[in-house]
Amino acid sequence: MTQPDMPTPPWERTRRRAAPSRVPLTRGRIVDAAFVVLDREGFDRLSMRRVAAELGVAVSALYAHVDNKDELFELMxxxxxxxxxxxxxxxxxxxxxxxxxxxxxxxxxxxxxxMARISMGQMPFGPELLPYVEKMLALLRVGGLPDHVAAIAGDLLSTYVDGFVAEEGAWKERSQGEGVRSWDEMRDEIKEYFASLPPDRFPNMVAIADLMVDESNDYRFELGLDIIVRGLASYVEPRPGES
Amino acid sequence: MTQPDMPTPPWERTRRRAAPSRVPLTRGRIVDAAFVVLDREGFDRLSMRRVAAELGVAVSALYAHVDNKDELFELMxxxxxxxxxxxxxxxxxxxxxxxxxxxxxxxxxxxxxxMARISMGQMPFGPELLPYVEKMLALLRVGGLPDHVAAIAGDLLSTYVDGFVAEEGAWKERSQGEGVRSWDEMRDEIKEYFASLPPDRFPNMVAIADLMVDESNDYRFELGLDIIVRGLASYVEPRPGES
DNA sequence: GGGGTTTGAGAACAGTGTTCATCTGAGTGG
DNA sequence: CCACTCAGATGAACACTGTTCTCAAACCCC
Structure with missing residues (x-):
């Protein structure tokens, strides 16, 4: 609900006392700590125990505020x-x-x-998120997309974004995981690997090895996005009563 | 390498003896067992110990043939x-x-x-899979897609397929997980939930609740696929020397 | 048949999500 | 000012997880 460094909203504070000596545990503080752990340690090392440690609290204390790890993911x-x-x-x-x-x-x-790994497993159907789905739907329908297309376009887009960022992240983690080599160094290695394939068996891969690897993630994201939006646009029906 | 109920190819069999009293463990048999466990227990309960148990073998025996769980996923x-x-x-x-x-x-x-959950984490860059990437690339370039589009189209498509099937599977698991109700019953509940939202705040969701839920997965898959392919097609350049 | 290598077994380690009975300490009623 | 309550934190426990280690048995080649 609150961004990491925003003040906790009133309804999250304890009801009667403004500042009890020991700051009470809240869902908000747990989610904050979870993000700290996630950013420092990564998804695979994000455990309830580490979140609790981050808060200087026993693991079991978390379970008074959060049903289970999945619910923590939902909150994140x-x-x-x-x-x-x-x-x-x-x-x-x-x-x-x-x-x-x-x-x-x-x-x-x-x-x-x-974060994309967490996002992939989730669906935006919690009450807090429905307004966003609604507005996205409005956007698509106003654009002239037929209803059955609008109904799946949101899914298609968020699947794309999640998938793209997850892959992006996987490469980053992998490059800094094994060895000390940077992302750029690794990219060169991959390009070399592709370029070194036998050209008679892999003519196309060799031909466009550069393109598969050289372009920035931003560029590739933008291109994929454009492909999807063009596909959506191809379904637009002329609005009733338009020239 | 081999489908579950196909005979093990010669190079997977032990070199000299046709049928030693105790069938030796092979990567192939481990993968077979992993699929049995996966289908019976699901991804979350697919553990090395359960795979070993399926084979009537100690856990540690697996690690002589497979480096770790990730490599098992790769093989699958x-x-x-x-x-x-x-x-x-x-x-x-x-x-x-x-x-x-x-x-x-x-x-x-x-x-x-x-299976989609396993597939999502993988990239088709193992030597065994490069021929498929190559052929896909050939297909796209022959179709007239510019190289920079062809270079990302494969990724886009497999991200879509993985994402779609994973979501599809998540719903299925969820519906048979909590309660005894079937997929169809659950679908009705969701539709009702959407339709019961306050129409002043969620006019679009209420309006197309049916479409978001009623259509078959096959139909929605096909539609999403068509959107992507249309988007790709919009990039096709006229082939040199064509009318 | 003996030597050497391969391969499985069993126990162990460090960690996981989750639950439970127990204790504590702050806030209230008398 | 004291006794009491009770939400909320605790520490230990359970049933697992992936992975590694040592050790013994089975196999192959000579």
Missing amino acids: YERLFDGFDLPEPDPERWQEQVKGFARESRARLLAHRD | YERLFDGFDLPEPDPERWQEQVKGFARESRARLLAHRD
């Missing part, structure tokens, strides 16, 4: 959305608006290490 | 591809061929419970 997923304002749908600019949504989503996922 | 991923023949690229039918590839992928993923 919801945190991803706060302050995420979708623009007022504009029929003339729906494509740009859809892209803006995807770009903002990617930026937020990239803000926390391995 | 590779198994997914065998006998997967991409057709000879035909410039006139590349869109149908691309779709065929996606459909076949989905069918193979659906053949094993939670």
Whole structure:
């Protein structure tokens, strides 16, 4: 609900005392700590015990506020959305608006290490998130997409964003995991590997080895996004009563 | 390498003896057992210990043939591809061929419970799989896609297929997990939930609640696939020397 | 048949998510 | 000012996990 360094909202504070000597545990503080652990240790090392340690608290204390690890993930997923304002749908600019949504989503996922892995397992059907689904739907329908297309377009987009960022993250982790070599060094190795394949058996891979690897993630994300949006646009029906 | 109920190929059999009293452990048999466990227990309960138990063998025995659980996943991923023949690229039918590839992928993923979850974490860069990447690339370039689009299209498609099937599977598991209710019953509940939202705040969700839920997975898969392929097609350049 | 290598067994280590009975300490009622 | 309550934190425990280690048995080649 609250961003890491925003003040905790009133309803999260204990009811009667403003500042009890020992700050009480809240869902908000647990999620904050979870993000600290996630960013420092990565998804695979994000455990309830480490979150508890981050708060200087026993593991079992967490379970008074959070049903289980999955629910913690849900809360982290919801945190991803706060302050995420979708623009007022504009029929003339729906494509740009859809892209803006995807770009903002990617930026937020990239803000926390391995966040995409958490996001992939979640579906935006919690009450807190329905408004976003609603607004996305509005955006697509206003753009002139037929209902059955609008109904799946949101899914398609978020699957794309999650998948892309997750893969992006996997490469990053892998490059800094084994050996000391940087992302750029590793990229060169991969390019060499592709380029070194026998050209008679892999003519196409050899031919475009550069393109598969050289382009920045930003560029590749943008291109994939454009492909999807173009596909969506191909379904747009002329609005009733338009020239 | 081999499908579950196909005979083990010669190079997987022990070199000299045809049938030693105790059938020796091989990577192939381990992968077979892993699939049995996966289908019976699901991804979350697929553990090295259970695979070993399935084979009537100690856990540690597995580690003589497989470096770690991740490598086991890799082998399962590779198994997914065998006998997967991409057709000879035909410039006139590349869109149908691309779709065929996606459909076949989905069918193979659906053949094993939670298989998409395993597939998502993998990248088809093992030597065994490069021929498939190569052929996919050939297909796309023959279709007239610019190289920088072809270079990412494969990724885009497999991300879509993996993501779709994983989500599909998640719903299935969830519906049979809590309570006894079937997938159809649960679908009705969801539809009701969407339809029961306050129409003033969620006009679009209420309006297309049916469409978001009613359509079959096959239909939704096909539609998403068509959106992507149309997007790709919008990048096709006229081939040099064509009318 | 003996030597050497391969291969499985069993126990152990360090960690996981989750639950439980127990204790503590802050806030209230008398 | 004291006794009491009770939410909320605790520490230990359970049933697992992936992985590694040492050790013994089975196999192959000579």
